[in-house]
Amino acid sequence: GQQVMQIPQYQHVQEGEDFTTYCNSSTTLSNIQWYKQRPGGHPVFLIQLVKSGEVKKQKRLTFQFGEAKKNSSLHITATQTTDVGTYFCAGGWRTYKYIFGTGTRLKVLA
Amino acid sequence: DTGVSQDPRHKITKRGQNVTFRCDPISEHNRLYWYRQTLGQGPEFLTYFQNEAQLEKSRLLSDRFSAERPKGSFSTLEIQRTEQGDSAMYLCASSSIQGLKNNEQFFGPGTRLTVL
Numbered sequence A: 001g002q003q004v005m006q007i008p009q010y011q012h013v014q015e016g017e018d019f020t021t022y023c024n025s026s027t028t029l030s031n032i033q034w035y036k037q038r039p040g041g042h043p044v045f046l047i048q049l050v051k052s053g054e055v056k057k058q059k060r061l062t063f064q065f066g067e068a069k070k071n072s073s074l075h076i077t078a079t080q081t082t083d084v085g086t087y088f089c090a091g092g093w094r095t096y097k098y099i100f101g102t103g104t105r106l107k108v109l110a
Numbered sequence B: 001d002t003g004v005s006q007d008p009r010h011k012i013t014k015r016g017q018n019v020t021f022r023c024d025p026i027s028e029h030n031r032l033y034w035y036r037q038t039l040g041q042g043p044e045f046l047t048y049f050q051n052e053a054q055l056e057k058s059r060l061l062s063d064r065f066s067a068e069r070p071k072g073s074f075s076t077l078e079i080q081r082t083e084q085g086d087s088a089m090y091l092c093a094s095s096s097i098q099g100l101k102n103n104e105q106f107f108g109p110g111t112r113l114t115v116l
Helices: none
Strands: A004-007 A010-014 A019-025 A031-037 A044-049 A055-058 A061-065 A071-076 A085-092 A098-100 A104-109 B005-007 B010-013 B019-024 B031-037 B044-050 B053-057 B065-068 B075-079 B088-095 B111-115
Touching: A004 A085, A010 A019, A019 A085, A019 A104, A031 A071, A044 A055, A044 A061, A071 A085, A098 B044, B005 B088, B010 B019, B019 B088, B019 B111, B031 B075, B044 B065, B053 B065, B075 B088
Parallel strands: A010 A104, B010 B111
Antiparallel strands: A004 A019, A019 A071, A031 A044, A031 A085, A055 A061, A061 A071, A085 A098, A085 A104, B005 B019, B019 B075, B031 B044, B031 B088, B044 B053, B065 B075, B088 B111
């Protein structure tokens, strides 16, 4: 079956440190999306990656899609307190069904 | 307001009762998704529609769950004979199949269901 695993489950960093979360799919994906959910809020779209080996940057955030289109990562450089939240990947298939990972909860200590 | 709206925001019910939730997507969006989220977990796919057609339904979903999207606009999710394990946040999301924001899912605020 289609499964999406995400690690780590939690990450506490000092403000200014870097942060990375990893996402792995049991099967080849059509695309992958990343979302951020603040405590008490709903998921908010960050980015979608479609091409094998694709790398996209949004300011301090760097997103990568693996060559085999089965894994992805999100890297945040020099974290800030505003980065606090849970980051989810969502694996997409040609049927446009999306399976979300379990998320990585990020805490940034000032 | 151009966002996704859900109603009600909170629902408390007794075990065995039926509940129905409504989702109003962004007006020009063709796709509509229903997810369920429990504490500490990611959104769990339940079902999705393209226009009025229900294209896929999670095999994890029992027969007690049903969803509709008449006329391809708003959608309803009904849970019959609720169980305590149904307690969760039910999220609706919509997306467009074209344009610069192709596939980007816009989530509503969710309906929090508590089954006593």
